[in-house]
Amino acid sequence: MTRIPFSYSLRNLWARRLTTLFTAGGMAMVVFVFAAVLMLDQGLRQALVQTGSFDNVVVIRKGSETEVQSSLTRDQASLLAAQPQVATGAGGLRLASPEVLVLITLPKRDSGKVSNITVRGVPPQGIVLRPQVRMTGGRMFAAGSNEVVVGRSIARQFQGSELGSLLNFGGREWRVVGQFDAGGSGFDSEIWGDAEQFAQSFRRNDWSSLILRLTDPHSLPALQKAVEADPRLTVEIKREPQFYSDQSEMMSSFISVLGLSLSIIFSIGAIIGAMITMYAAVAQRVGEIGTLRALGFRRSSVLLAFLVESLLLSVLGGVVGVALASTLQAFTISTMNWQSFSELAFGFHLTAGIVIKSLVFAVVMGLLGGFLPALRASRMQIVEALRES
Amino acid sequence: MFFLSLIIRNALRHRLRTALTVLGMVVAVLAFGLLATVVDAWYAGADAASDKRLVTRNATSLVFPLPLTYYPRIRAIDGVQAVSWANWFGGVYKEPKNFFPQFAIEARGYLALYPEFLLSDAEREGFLRDRRGAIVGRKTAELYGLRVGDNITLRGTIYPGNWDFVIRGIYHGARKNTDETQFFFHWDYLNETIKIRIPGRENRIGVYIAEVSDASEIARIARDIDAQFKNASAETLSETEKAFQLGFVAMTEAIVVAIRLVSYLVIFIIMAVMANTMAMTARERTSEYATLRALGFGPAFLHGLIYGESLAIALCGGLLGVVLTFPVAAWVGHILGKFLPVFTVSIETVQMQFIAALLVGFLAAIWPARTAARVNIVNGLRAVA
Amino acid sequence: MSEAQGNTIEHTTAAQAANAMPLVRVHQVVKSYQRGAQRVEVLRGLTLDIQAGEFLALMGPSGSGKSTLLNLIAGIDQPDSGELRVQGQDIGQLSEGDLADWRARNVGFIFQFYNLMPVLNALENVELPLMLTNLSRSERRARAENALALVGLADRMDHYPNELSGGQQQRVAIARALISDPTLIVADEPTGDLDRESAGEILQLMQALNQQLGKTIIMVTHDQRAAEHAQAIMHLEKGVLSSREEVQPRAN
Structure with missing residues (x-):
């Protein structure tokens, strides 16, 4: 498919730096929360899995x-x-x-x-x-x-x-x-x-x-x-890693339920932010859209150009969010584990999987926020769009 | 009024953008309110605590018991009006995930100390008469479909074996912040059974609860109780019920801190969205602002226009968010009932939501207002094309 | 580029000789717009032929339908009824997507306000239509550089539109219109936003395209002086053609 150059999308983001900064900044914070939650859950697992070794078993009263x-x-x-x-x-x-x-x-x-x-x-x-x-x-x-x-x-x-x-x-x-x-x-x-x-x-x-x-x-x-x-x-025997991870099931599910529902709620905010930005971008560039279409670019090319712009925005937000989240690795959370009733310290642990998940999350936000504005851009009547330029 | 109608018309020019911004604001204010309510719920136990009750536990930690023989000695302390006790049972109902707090209590005294657990006289009598009777809070009863007369079996984790009870009453909370998830049964039943199952572990008390006649004396009484058992086999630690509850909260403080931080973060996120909206709007209207300046309107008028619009949008979203907080909190409270027994939106939360909305509206307008007021008339007018 | 251009001219003349068809045939075209509650008929059964290699100016008062006609010929608008053939092909029948491809191959645009992409530099703006072809990156680059040199902007390739004067921007636009070697070039008030000196230069450039490269140009203008650079002037009035006058070649 013929594509409007990538640099067109990229440079438009640069052309309205302040807006890009705000929008990507909002997304970065959402990705930060999302990544932080996953890192914390990972840190908790890590702490508990490492507590045990596979050939040790724990025996407790049934x-x-x-x-x-x-x-x-x-x-x-x-x-x-x-x-x-x-x-x-x-x-x-x-x-x-x-x-x-x-x-x-x-x-x-x-x-x-x-x-x-x-x-x-x-x-x-x-x-x-x-x-x-x-x-x-x-x-x-x-x-x-x-x-x-x-x-x-x-x-x-x-x-x-x-x-x-x-x-x-x-x-x-x-x-x-x-x-x-x-x-x-x-x-x-x-x-x-x-x-x-x-x-x-x-x-x-x-x-x-x-x-x-x-x-x-x-x-x-x-x-x-x-x-x-x-x-x-009258006893129960479990492998050590299993024993300790069962021990934190409640904490782990608390972190993931609370964290993921927060991420979803917050992402609505970020998606709306992206939508506002992209709608404004479309409105500002009606004439350009008309010109591109007159030059022979198809509707789909215009749709793609604006989607790419929104995706770039979200990837920027995602990268910044993950970068911010990676600094959390220096911190440790210390709290009472409800199940064992005792203090448990665990850190934020970043893995490649979490980086990928966070970026995918960002990209999905960008797609959701950018789709409707991009659709509007692609649906414009050429003559009317040119008249507005 | 001309000025106000100008603000409103400006806000409605980009209906879609305004609607989206308001929606974002609604989500943010709603999330902020819910998180504040979660934090409140964390402290609900401490808030509901009476200032006339003292909790005495083993000084080493809660998992160590106190001997039954301490009862008369605490009762005899000057200023103590009544004493009862309770043991944490920690049983499992069917599956470990079905968590609700269970206590073995010295029934008659305990219920007298906790008038906030409302029971009908018939239910109370029924419970007191049945050695294997139990009473359960309304929320837990509703969650598991428990009714008066039902049999219920708990699997002991601290006290081994299966334990059978008959529900004799379902209590309601006297106040909004009363915990309606607890399960109470007779300490005597626990103790007698333990005497048979694990001889030597009987007559152990988890915590003593003492009621004092004068709340202002409570610190002195706590010291007296602990002094009484200094150097005994089990030293005690007495603190007000509130301090005791706060002790639990402090142990999970990291979570509360994290939730607080995150609730500020959502305000930051919406601030970015809102500031972006206002900045875009102001940029698009550069020529209009220049025209207004050319017509002789001063910077104060432009400031008023931009701040007015920003605040109007923010407050509109804030108001909707606050209104929605109540039904959503009711729903979330239902889901999280197991973990957070009391989940009510407080007046302070609503105030904070409004303050947050105002703050966002105000901060979002600063930059665009400054730019607009400084716009060069000639350059601004040229931007018409 | 000039070699390619030469081939095209031969090709066009050969095609013309073969079937003696006009390059553009507008037959009984009707076009109306909804303006508020009422329907305004802009073109009322207009018929017009344009031969290959012509440089035609369309004139008429505002609302006469000249821009609408141009838009229809350029394939960015569709007629309500009537026939619109370019090189024998009825472009009124093409689907949205096919029409886009058709424009990419056959039409070069020159707008009143240049309509350059502000975020792309001169070279990239000129290169833009070639993104719709299968040319390699280096080939696109080379062609765009040639086109810019042709309009006299070899030394402004990396300038962005806001760093160029109006006349220079319009030259970039002309280079962009030329680059894909289109069948016809449409210009809507190409000098409308320019001072007289720049306007003169642009018109001479267009004349050169027509005379030296054999480009068919259709230009809408309300400026008599601009129109006189064309070979012929068509006058439109109330949606129909009112007259055609041939412009006498001037010694210039």
Whole structure:
């Protein structure tokens, strides 16, 4: 098809820079919100998926949904650790980590407001099972001591999480001896210490959860079957990544529902903005449209030229919006996860998929906003259009 | 009036453009109002809190219980008029997504402390008499089609096993901001069942609620209660019901902040649209403005024309947006009822919507008005061609 | 370009000799417009032949139908009834899209207000009609440069319309009208917006196109002086042809 030169559309946008700026600016903000929501959801997934590894499983009491609400007796834990599907580590010990989890409240450094923090009592095996945890400051707590280590986002946000300071909970004082980085996962929002010490302080006879390493990642169904057959084991077993992503289902759906409905509502504003701009562009260039048609350009060429103009506008808005959104990667959102009732920090995570989705979203806005004005341009009577020039 | 009719006629010259701008304004003001209402809903629990109720919980965190033995000691504190207690149950109704708050309560005392939960006398008596009885808020009852006399089973997450109840009453809120989604049943039933199912975990209390006789004494009473249990096996933290509720809000503050930011962003977006409309309009009318200047009208007149038109369009959209906020909020409230039990548009929200509309109308006119008032008469007239 | 031009002339004369048809045949054409509540008949059964290679001026008072006639011949408007043939083809019967293609091949336009695209420079404006052909980019460029050189604007190629005088803009428009080597060139008040000196230059340029390149030109004007640059002047009155006068060639 014969096309009106691309530069015609492009330069017309440049010719009315201020209008282009306003319109693309409005679109950029909408794309920014859209991309930010997707990035946040992605960040949340990332945090929770990274929390687990595929060959680890989490065991909790049946129906308890979260580790904090769960309890497993010591007998149950030993029974589970002895299952043949559980891997054996150095020294012939089973790779099984019975853990105790409680929530404590700590004040935030900037606002002084308190939040619920997960405190996890971990036996030595538990650290072996989480290779993604790296010490970034100080050292790992010593087994059997009152030492604790804090996750990266706890260290950043909460009072009393500095190296060497004392935290008071469970009727005892705990010394912070290290800070760790768990690669943006949920563990970054936790405080870790010795499992037995925690159990004593919190007067718990039983464990909260049990983490097991499987010899073969595919042996989970076999393990589940064995457990179901044993009446002493009223437990649920899930793969670690699955367990943690189930944990954030509510937050994730909240973010996507709220974010996407906002994006849709806001995009109406941006589409209207594009429509106003393009209608004005058509009105201003009636004479040019008449001339183009007289020169032999078909209606479809005129339609396309104006659509291209609108699309360029929206792509500009889209690129700026995504660029703005990419700066959000420096920020972290820290909030209470409704399901686990504890603090969870996660970032904005930009992926190629999100960039593409955002640009497609922008292009769709441009198409919707530009179509009617472009149609009007293409429907003009040549003689009348020329008379108006 | 000549001036006003000139403004209105100017606004109606590009009917399509004006209509689109008004529509954009409507959407923006509506979205702004809805977001403000979401934020309000977040704080609804704190707003509805009584200033005469204290909540006492385990100082370490809410997941730790308090012993039943604290009851008489709190009751004995000077200034405490009544004490009751509640445990968060956290059960699942059929599926995890069917969320509503459930509490095991010391029934008689608790209902006396919360007069805002309205029940008929027959329902109240029916509930108090039935050990496995439960009462449920109107919204939750409507959502799941629960009626008085129905059996309901909840799957415990904190307290293992299945729990069977009989609905004995459906409560209504006394005020608009009363939470009508909660589910209450007898703490005694919970405790006795736990004693059998998990011996050793009985006689545990989630929170104590104390009513004080004098609201101005509440801070002192809170300190007295906590002093009473200093160095005990379970230290307490007492705070007003409002502070307790705000504590929850603070934990999800990041979300509230994000929603607030986004609600300002929508105003920015519409500002860009509106400013664009006004700038285009002013540019197209350069020659007219020059003519008016040539005829002897001063810059003040041109300012009046442009600001008038911009404000008229913005307010028109703002008004429509405000009017639409009410039915749309009712609809959204219905959908989000599970998460945000109280969803009402406040007077402040409406005021903010109008202020936002005015602001957008005003700001959008600044640049075009300045340009128009400065237009060079000769060059402006030449632009006629 | 001049070589291509030469070929076209031979081609046109050959076609003419073959069937002795006028280039443009307007037969019993009626055209009316709705103006408010009433219907105004602008052309009332007008008949006219234009031979290939003619330079014809259409004159008449305002409302006489001269511009409407021009629009019909140029294929940007359709008659209510009657026959409108160009090179034997009834353009009144063409569909909207086919008519557009027909214009692209057969008509060059010169407007009163030049109607250049303000966002395109002189060269790009001239090149514009070639976007409708299959020519390569470099070929389009070369032709546009030639055309601009022909109208004496070789040194203004990268200027935008607002950087050119009225006369220069009209030259660009003429180059644009020439570029696709059209069967006929239509000009609607080409000097209406120009001072006398520039107008004279434009008219001489058009004369040159007609005489040296053999272009058929139809020009609407209300300026007698402009009309005298044509070979013949047609007078229209109230929608019909009132007279035709031949212009005596002047020594110029």
